[in-house]
Amino acid sequence: MTDSLYPSFPADPAQEPAYLNRLNPEQKEVVRTTEGPLLVLAGAGTGKTAALTARLAYLVETLKAWPSQILAVTFTNKAAREMQMRVGELMGSLAENMPWLGTFHSIAAKMLRRHAELIGLKSNFIILDTDDQNRLLKQLIQAQGIDEKQWPAKQLAGIIDRWKNRGLTPDKIVGKEEDSFADGQGAGLYLAYQKRLLSLNACDFGDLLLHMLVILTKHPDVLESYHERFRYIMVDEYQDTNQAQYLWLRLLAQKKRNICCVGDDDQSIYSWRGAEVANILRFEEDFSGAKIIRLEHNYRSTPHILAAASGLITHNNARLGKTLWTERDQGEKVKVVGVWDGAEEARQLVSDVQNLRRMRVPLNNMAILIRAQFQSREFEDIFIAKSLPYRIIGGFRFYERAEIRDALAYLRVITQPTDDLAFERIVNVPKRGIGKKAMEKLYQTAYFNQIPLTVAAEKLISEKTLGSKITQSLGQLMDSFADWRKSLQFIGHADVTRKMLDESGYKAMLRAVNDVQSAGRLENLTELARAMEEYDDLSSFLEHVSLVMDHENDPIDDKITLMTMHAAKGLEFDYVFLPGWEEGVFPSQRSLDEGGLKSLEEERRLAYVGITRAKKFCTISHAANRRIYGQWMASTPSRFIDELPEDHTDQKSLLRKKTSGWRDIWAEGRSKNPPRYDTAKEAITPPWQLASNRGAGWQRAQRAQPSSTSTPIKPFKKNSAPQYKVGDTVKHNKFGQGIVNEVDGDKVTVEFQDKDVGVKKLLAQFVSS
Numbered sequence: 001m002t003d004s005l006y007p008s009f010p011a012d013p014a015q016e017p018a019y020l021n022r023l024n025p026e027q028k029e030v031v032r033t034t035e036g037p038l039l040v041l042a043g044a045g046t047g048k049t050a051a052l053t054a055r056l057a058y059l060v061e062t063l064k065a066w067p068s069q070i071l072a073v074t075f076t077n078k079a080a081r082e083m084q085m086r087v088g089e090l091m092g093s094l095a096e097n098m099p100w101l102g103t104f105h106s107i108a109a110k111m112l113r114r115h116a117e118l119i120g121l122k123s124n125f126i127i128l129d130t131d132d133q134n135r136l137l138k139q140l141i142q143a144q145g146i147d148e149k150q151w152p153a154k155q156l157a158g159i160i161d162r163w164k165n166r167g168l169t170p171d172k173i174v175g176k177e178e179d180s181f182a183d184g185q186g187a188g189l190y191l192a193y194q195k196r197l198l199s200l201n202a203c204d205f206g207d208l209l210l211h212m213l214v215i216l217t218k219h220p221d222v223l224e225s226y227h228e229r230f231r232y233i234m235v236d237e238y239q240d241t242n243q244a245q246y247l248w249l250r251l252l253a254q255k256k257r258n259i260c261c262v263g264d265d266d267q268s269i270y271s272w273r274g275a276e277v278a279n280i281l282r283f284e285e286d287f288s289g290a291k292i293i294r295l296e297h298n299y300r301s302t303p304h305i306l307a308a309a310s311g312l313i314t315h316n317n318a319r320l321g322k323t324l325w326t327e328r329d330q331g332e333k334v335k336v337v338g339v340w341d342g343a344e345e346a347r348q349l350v351s352d353v354q355n356l357r358r359m360r361v362p363l364n365n366m367a368i369l370i371r372a373q374f375q376s377r378e379f380e381d382i383f384i385a386k387s388l389p390y391r392i393i394g395g396f397r398f399y400e401r402a403e404i405r406d407a408l409a410y411l412r413v414i415t416q417p418t419d420d421l422a423f424e425r426i427v428n429v430p431k432r433g434i435g436k437k438a439m440e441k442l443y444q445t446a447y448f449n450q451i452p453l454t455v456a457a458e459k460l461i462s463e464k465t466l467g468s469k470i471t472q473s474l475g476q477l478m479d480s481f482a483d484w485r486k487s488l489q490f491i492g493h494a495d496v497t498r499k500m501l502d503e504s505g506y507k508a509m510l511r512a513v514n515d516v517q518s519a520g521r522l523e524n525l526t527e528l529a530r531a532m533e534e535y536d537d538l539s540s541f542l543e544h545v546s547l548v549m550d551h552e553n554d555p556i557d558d559k560i561t562l563m564t565m566h567a568a569k570g571l572e573f574d575y576v577f578l579p580g581w582e583e584g585v586f587p588s589q590r591s592l593d594e595g596g597l598k599s600l601e602e603e604r605r606l607a608y609v610g611i612t613r614a615k616k617f618c619t620i621s622h623a624a625n626r627r628i629y630g631q632w633m634a635s636t637p638s639r640f641i642d643e644l645p646e647d648h649t650d651q652k653s654l655l656r657k658k659t660s661g662w663r664d665i666w667a668e669g670r671s672k673n674p675p676r677y678d679t680a681k682e683a684i685t686p687p688w689q690l691a692s693n694r695g696a697g698w699q700r701a702q703r704a705q706p707s708s709t710s711t712p713i714k715p716f717k718k719n720s721a722p723q724y725k726v727g728d729t730v731k732h733n734k735f736g737q738g739i740v741n742e743v744d745g746d747k748v749t750v751e752f753q754d755k756d757v758g759v760k761k762l763l764a765q766f767v768s769s
Contacts, residue, residue, distance in 0.1 A: 017061055019090055023051065030260075031058045032058075033293065034059060034064060037291070039261050040052075041295065041322050042264055044267065045572065045612065046324070047297075047299055048295055051295065053083055053086040053090065056070060056234060069230060070230070071234070072102075072234045072235075076103060077102075077103060079103075080103055083101060105208050105209070108248070112125075112203075112212055124201070133157055134153045141189065144189065160206070164207065165244055165273075167247050169210065223251060226252055227254075231256060231258060233260070234260045235249060235259070235260070235261045237262070238279065238280050238283075239279070243274070265281060266319055267608070269606045271602055277602075281319075281320065294322045296322050297326070297327075300326075301326060301614055304330060304334060308611055308618070309612045311645035311648065331617075335652070336622075336649050340623065341626060346579075350379075350383070350386055352619065365573055366574070366576075366577070367568065368577045368579065369578055369610050371585055371606070375579065377398040379579075383560070391559045391562070393562075398524070398527075402521075403521040404524060405425070411497065413481060414481060414485050414500070415542065420453045427453075427457075431509075434473065438467075454478070484503075493537055511758050568609065574615045575616060578618065581621065582622045582623060582636060586607070593761075596747075604643075724764060726742065727741075728769060729769070730767040736752055736753060744761075746764050747761055
């Protein structure tokens with residue numbers, strides 16, 4: 001490397017570039033620490049991207065490496081483009097010659113094309129998209145004689161993806177992993193799938209890293225070539241790495257050990273995508289002698305907001321620890337508001353938004369961050385009623401979601417059988433074997449006879465010209481529509497909707513997939529039926545939906561943002577509203593049931609992320625009553641509210657302070673039973689933990705007692721878990737009665753009687769005999 005190649009660089013490598021003057025001392029230390037393993041714990045809003053890109057430019061500018069000798073890995077294409085742009089601002093045209101700056105998948109794909117033959121592929125292999133992957137898996141499932149309706153391809157695709165994220169090849173699927181699909185046939189199907197991919201000269205996204213792991217492990221010469229190639233490795237968002245990414249990075253860095261990982265253990269919120277917070281927590285174990293630099297100077301939020309978030313996250317055990325600080329003005333305390341119910345919460349929030357708007361605050365500077373998608377419906381409706389422009393980020397508007405559109409199509413056919421557009425949308429959803437030829441026959445009959453599709457269907461059924469199976473399937477559907485239409489005369493339209501979703505097989509279709517997305521879709525359908533109860537009849541509700549959908553073409557640019565807290569990571573707003581902070585909603589009951597304390601800590605990290613999105617003002621709200629699964633439930637404030645430091649919160653609600661909040665709730669007359677006090681700990685036993693209150697409206701997850709100490713809250717102890725055996729009948733406060741079909745230490749797998757619930761794996765302490 002000669003100076004002539006870098007005419008704009010200082011002749012003396014010891015001379016530091018001017019852009020370092022824009023960094024704070026800790027950021028400069030990150031840039032200058034070039035040798036050996038380095039972990040940068042970068043808190044929210046602490047300028048980690050600036051430090052990371054400056055370090056990358058510094059390595060080249062001080063002649064430590066060519067641009068092509070630096071591996072810089074990000075998680076998204078957007079992050080990669082931003083880093084490329086920022087490096088370009090510092091390095092000029094040299095930034096264009098950085099072939100190893102990109103996402104995990106893009107870099108792994110580039111490597112794999114160089115060594116494809118070692119895995120049995122050709123260099124021009126294709127990468128299957130999700131649809132092609134599901135289609136291929138469906139063929140393999142059918143070839144094995146497995147009922148695809150009971151064991152759908154999409155479910156198997158999710159299982160295989162999780163295996164690949166953990167770096168597991170088919171030969172490593174043993175024990176309980178084998179039983180996760182079709183009674184033990186998952187591993188065999190995985191092997192058959194991998195063989196089929198090779199025969200097609202194809203791979204899926206999970207294979208890109210998995211194949212490279214196999215190659216780097218089995219071919220030392222290939223690994224050595226990358227050891228020589230990469231003098232420095234840099235990784236962004238390290239807390240979001242899965243097991244396969246972690247193993248890949250560790251292999252590449254094991255020789256020179258010049259690896260710099262930037263991340264925040266307090267913002268690890270994607271375990272459902274395979275992310276392992278343990279990867280960042282054990283960095284010092286993986287790389288002995290590693291240096292840790294903490295970026296704690298926050299440039300985003302006020303001191304009160306930072307102190308509230310920091311006080312909350314200290315209740316987590318699985319963290320390395322840091323404390324954010326800022327030089328900004330103190331600002332206002334985090335506001336905690338308690339209201340009567342969800343509708344009042346939405347009205348109060350909109351009132352606050354309108355007040356800010358009168359103060360000339362742009363809607364673009366405001367955001368509502370929710371825990372679950374179903375929460376959005378109530379806010380969207382009131383936004384429409386109040387003519388407040390809004391946008392959804394990271395998802396669809398409530399009535400735009402596929403499952404909601406499908407349900408509405410069913411309802412439109414019930415009220416108006418001549419609605420051809422609605423009928424053709426759902427005639428084969430769920431699958432009823434009504435293929436392309438049958439639909440063409442249906443269209444032809446309707447066209448030539450000038451009749452609606454539903455009438456054409458009845459005609460073809462009576463003529464029996466579609467084949468026995470299709471005729472039977474279509475006949476059952478038409479009979480169902482007649483029955484649902486008749487039911488409107490005797491039961492409410494919301495109950496007819498619930499009946500329709502069950503009898504049509506739509507809910508069963510979603511339950512069969514059994515993933516995070518399908519669970520959310522089922523929640524949305526439950527919320528849809530609940531929303532309908534506010535309208536006199538089905539027609540008035542559908543008219544309301546039409547008005548809402550028409551509003552969605554609003555050209556106004558200034559809009560309030562509505563999104564989940566997961567989607568908000570990396571964003572910031574002046575004014576942030578965090579509704580629904582109640583037990584069961586946030587932290588999520590489903591997450592606690594499935595993951596226990598580990599999931600509780602991730603939920604707390606999510607709360608931390610939500611609060612730290614706020615720059616100037618943050619408002620948290622909770623309702624004393626909320627409709628859950630179509631039933632009114634007495635809600636209790638989230639344990640996270642108890643964990644917020646009192647000095648940095650302004651609580652104008654039923655909950656006055658941590659040790660007396662329950663007194664206020666009970667004083668409002670929500671129960672005739674008095675609370676019990678633990679005078680030694682100056683805490684109150686929450687109502688749902690009292691034997692006299694079980695099943696009396698306090699149907700929530702068990703919650704740790706609020707405490708005035710800073711001891712981390714733990715909702716259960718493994719050694720105190722009840723002992724059950726297969727075949728036992730148990731009861732869950734929310735899911736009802738079920739049968740234990742598997743016992744795994746302190747966890748039980750229960751098949752519940754309620755078809756909407758199905759089979760769930762829970763902590764034994766959350767059920768009773």
